[in-house]
Amino acid sequence: MSLLSVRSLSVRFPVLRSWWRARALFVHAVDDVSFELAAGETVGLVGESGCGKTTLGRAVVRLIEPTAGAIEFGGIDLASLRPGQLRPVRRRLQMIFQDPYGSLNPCLTVEQIIGEALDIHGLARTREALRARVGFLLDHVGLAPADARRYPREFSGGQRQRIGIARALAAEPQLIVCDEPVSALDVSVQAQIVNLLHDLQREHGLAYLFIAHDLALIEHLSRRILVMYLGRVVEAGDTKMICRTPAHPYTQALISAVPRLDPVANRRRIVLTGEVPSPITPPSGCGFHPRCPIAEPRCGREVPALREIASGRWAACHLAWGGNRMATTGGVV
Amino acid sequence: MTRGCNAERPIQTDAPWPATGLAGGAPSTQRERENPRVLEIENLRIEFETGAQPVPVLDGVSLDIGSGETVCLVGESGSGKTVTALAIARLLPCPPARYAGGRILVNRRDALRMSARELRTIRGRVVSYVFQDPAVALNPVLRAGAQVLETLALHRPEAAHTDEVISLLRWVGIPAPELRIRDYPHQLSGGMQQRLMLAMALASHPRLLVADEPTTALDVTVQAQILELLRALRRQLNMSILLITHNLGLVGEIADRVVVLYAGQIIEEAPARELLSHPRHPYTRALMKSVPELGRDVPRLEAIPGSVPRLGDWPAGCRFHPRCPVARPGCSREAPALASVAPHQRVRCPFWDHAP
Structure with missing residues (x-):
C-alpha cells in the first residue's frame, strides 16, 4: 500500500x-x-x-x-x-525548505530551532534528553554537537541547510x-x-x-517523476525512461534546454517560443498548445487527459505515442 | 573624443539597425586589425576597505577578450566574478572598494586612469551590462519604452525615437513591441524583463557586453531562449561577450574560452571545449564531478568537502588545498603560480598532470 x-x-x-x-x-x-x-x-x-x-x-x-x-x-x-x-x-510528514536563510529563525539558537520540533511533538521529556537528542541529530547531519549553542548567522548556506534537515528529522518522519x-x-x-x-x-x-x-x-x-506545467501533470513515470525518450513535447523541450557539460553531446535543441501563460487565464484545451511545436487544432479545444501511453508511463498529450509518432523523436540520445 | 571612440566601432551608427549593416562585422579599421582585443585586464587587485584591515577581493586577475569572442567567467559566490565584471567600467563604489593595482585596458586605454568624463565615454558605448535580476535592475516607475529611450538619448541621440525603441524590442524577441513599450516592468515576465535589459544594453551598440548571471533568475526553457539570443547577437554584431556564471553547463552552450575563479584568483583558463573535456585544476575537476548530469548514471555524487572560503579568510598557500582531493603537505605553504601548460591554457596547480 x-x-x-x-x-x-x-x-x-x-x-x-x-x-x-x-x-x-x-x-x-x-x-x-x-x-x-x-x-x-x-x-x-x-x-x-x-x-x-x-x-x-x-x-x-x-x-x-x-x-x-x-x-x-x-x-x-x-x-x-x-x-x-x-x-x-x-x-x-515534514518539510525542508529552499531558502536556508529565510527558513531558520535568526533569534533562536540551533538547539532551540531543533528543540522546538521535539517540544511540540513531546519527544523529549527533560532538558537533558532534549540536549542529547539535538546533539545526536546535529552529529547525524554532519555538524558538531557543540554547534547547538550557536545562531544560524554563524553558519554557511550548506550548514544551515543541514540544520533545516536536522529539524525535519527531529520528529522522525516517514515522508x-x-x-x-x-x-x-x-x-x-x-x-x-x-x-x-x-x-x-x-x-x-x-x-x-x-x-x-x-x-x-x-x-x-x-526513480519516478512528475512533470508539471501550468498546474497540471503533463508527464509521469519512470525517470530513466522519461529522460531518455520523453513523450510530451513540453518534457522534450525541457530536457533539450538543460545545459550539458559534455561538449560533444550532439543533440537537437528545441527552443520554445513564448513563455508560460498566466494561470489566471490559462489557454483553452491543452495548456501547452500555444508554445507546442506540434500542436494541432484539436489541442486548442480539448483538454488532454493523463493517459497511460506505455507500461508505467503517463502523458497528457493528444499526440504523444499512438497519437503521432513524430512526437517521440525529440528525445535525448 | 566621443566621435573618435565611435569611429572605431564596427557598428555604423547611421546604418539601419538591426536589419542590415551589421552582418559580418569584421574589424573595420587598421588599428583594430593590429590589436583586436576589446578588453585586457592585467594583474588586477581590488580590496574592500570595510574594517580596520582592507579585505582583498581580487588577487592578480588577468584576462583578455578579443573582438567577437565570448569568454565565460565561472566561479562560486565570493570568488570575485561580479567584482571583476563591475571593475571593467569602474562601477564599484570607492570606498569601500579600492583598486589596489593592475590595469584595465578598455579599447587599449586604462580605465583606472580615466577621468569621470572619460569613463562616461566607455560606459554604455563600449561596455554594456546585463545584470542577474532584471526586476531589480529596471526602474519600476518608468515604462519599458521610456527606459530604452533614455539609453538611446544618452548614447545615440540621433536615434532616440520610438521607432528605434520598437525595432530594438522586436530584435530581442519581445512580441508586440508597439504595445509592450507602454508596459511597466512589473507587467512583464522575468524572461521579457531580461530581454528588455538586453535591448537597453544593446541600444548603445557596445563592443563588449558584460552579462552577469543573465539567466540565473530564469527558467531553463527561457534560459535557452536568452542563450539563443546571445548567440545570434554574437553572430550578427560581432560583439564580444563576457558571461559570468556559476553554472559550468553554460560554458558548453556559448563560450569560446573559460576562466575559472576561486577565492579571488584565476585557477584555470582554457578554451571551452578543452576545459570541458580535459579539466586540469583539481577544483574544476571536482566541480564537474559533483554536479549531476542528465543521462549519466552515478550511484553517488562526488561531493567537495567543506565550503567556499569567506572573503578575507582565504587559506594560506593554495586557496583550494583544504578541500582538494589531491592536496600534498606543501600545498598549505606555497602559493602556486598560474602556469601555462599548453597554448592558451593556464592552470594554478603544480600537480595538474597527476591523476586525481
Whole structure:
C-alpha cells in the first residue's frame, strides 16, 4: 500500500484584479493532480517556476489548504482533518525548505530551532534528553554537537541547510517534502546535501517528495517523476525512461534546454517560443498548445487527459505515442 | 573624443539597425586589425576597505577578450566574478572598494586612469551590462519604452525615437513591441524583463557586453531562449561577450574560452571545449564531478568537502588545498603560480598532470 496517495488535488487562489469587479478570478495553481508515493521511495516533481510544484508540495503537508481532492497519508485523509487533529500526522510528514536563510529563525539558537520540533511533538521529556537528542541529530547531519549553542548567522548556506534537515528529522518522519533543498546553495556544496539526503533515506527508510527545477538532479535522486506545467501533470513515470525518450513535447523541450557539460553531446535543441501563460487565464484545451511545436487544432479545444501511453508511463498529450509518432523523436540520445 | 571612440566601432551608427549593416562585422579599421582585443585586464587587485584591515577581493586577475569572442567567467559566490565584471567600467563604489593595482585596458586605454568624463565615454558605448535580476535592475516607475529611450538619448541621440525603441524590442524577441513599450516592468515576465535589459544594453551598440548571471533568475526553457539570443547577437554584431556564471553547463552552450575563479584568483583558463573535456585544476575537476548530469548514471555524487572560503579568510598557500582531493603537505605553504601548460591554457596547480 502506498504511503501517500493524492487524488484529484486542486488548489486555487482568489485574485482581486480590481475591487469593483464582481466576478472573482482564480489562480489555478494546482489543477486535478493525482499521484502515489510508496514508503522509502523518492518521487521527483519537476517544472518551471509558476507551474505549481511548490504549491502542490505545500498542499501535501497542508501548509496551504487544498481547494478540492483528497490527500491520503498512511490511511488518513489529511484534507479533511481539523488543525488540532493534524499535529500527530504532521510528525510523520515534514518539510525542508529552499531558502536556508529565510527558513531558520535568526533569534533562536540551533538547539532551540531543533528543540522546538521535539517540544511540540513531546519527544523529549527533560532538558537533558532534549540536549542529547539535538546533539545526536546535529552529529547525524554532519555538524558538531557543540554547534547547538550557536545562531544560524554563524553558519554557511550548506550548514544551515543541514540544520533545516536536522529539524525535519527531529520528529522522525516517514515522508519529507523537499522543496528545492539545494538550489540556493553554492555549486560545490550542493552534492554534499544531495548525498546526505540520500544516506538518510537509506538509513531511515524515508520517502521524499523531491521538488526541483533541475532535471539532472531529479534524475539522479528519483526513480519516478512528475512533470508539471501550468498546474497540471503533463508527464509521469519512470525517470530513466522519461529522460531518455520523453513523450510530451513540453518534457522534450525541457530536457533539450538543460545545459550539458559534455561538449560533444550532439543533440537537437528545441527552443520554445513564448513563455508560460498566466494561470489566471490559462489557454483553452491543452495548456501547452500555444508554445507546442506540434500542436494541432484539436489541442486548442480539448483538454488532454493523463493517459497511460506505455507500461508505467503517463502523458497528457493528444499526440504523444499512438497519437503521432513524430512526437517521440525529440528525445535525448 | 566621443566621435573618435565611435569611429572605431564596427557598428555604423547611421546604418539601419538591426536589419542590415551589421552582418559580418569584421574589424573595420587598421588599428583594430593590429590589436583586436576589446578588453585586457592585467594583474588586477581590488580590496574592500570595510574594517580596520582592507579585505582583498581580487588577487592578480588577468584576462583578455578579443573582438567577437565570448569568454565565460565561472566561479562560486565570493570568488570575485561580479567584482571583476563591475571593475571593467569602474562601477564599484570607492570606498569601500579600492583598486589596489593592475590595469584595465578598455579599447587599449586604462580605465583606472580615466577621468569621470572619460569613463562616461566607455560606459554604455563600449561596455554594456546585463545584470542577474532584471526586476531589480529596471526602474519600476518608468515604462519599458521610456527606459530604452533614455539609453538611446544618452548614447545615440540621433536615434532616440520610438521607432528605434520598437525595432530594438522586436530584435530581442519581445512580441508586440508597439504595445509592450507602454508596459511597466512589473507587467512583464522575468524572461521579457531580461530581454528588455538586453535591448537597453544593446541600444548603445557596445563592443563588449558584460552579462552577469543573465539567466540565473530564469527558467531553463527561457534560459535557452536568452542563450539563443546571445548567440545570434554574437553572430550578427560581432560583439564580444563576457558571461559570468556559476553554472559550468553554460560554458558548453556559448563560450569560446573559460576562466575559472576561486577565492579571488584565476585557477584555470582554457578554451571551452578543452576545459570541458580535459579539466586540469583539481577544483574544476571536482566541480564537474559533483554536479549531476542528465543521462549519466552515478550511484553517488562526488561531493567537495567543506565550503567556499569567506572573503578575507582565504587559506594560506593554495586557496583550494583544504578541500582538494589531491592536496600534498606543501600545498598549505606555497602559493602556486598560474602556469601555462599548453597554448592558451593556464592552470594554478603544480600537480595538474597527476591523476586525481
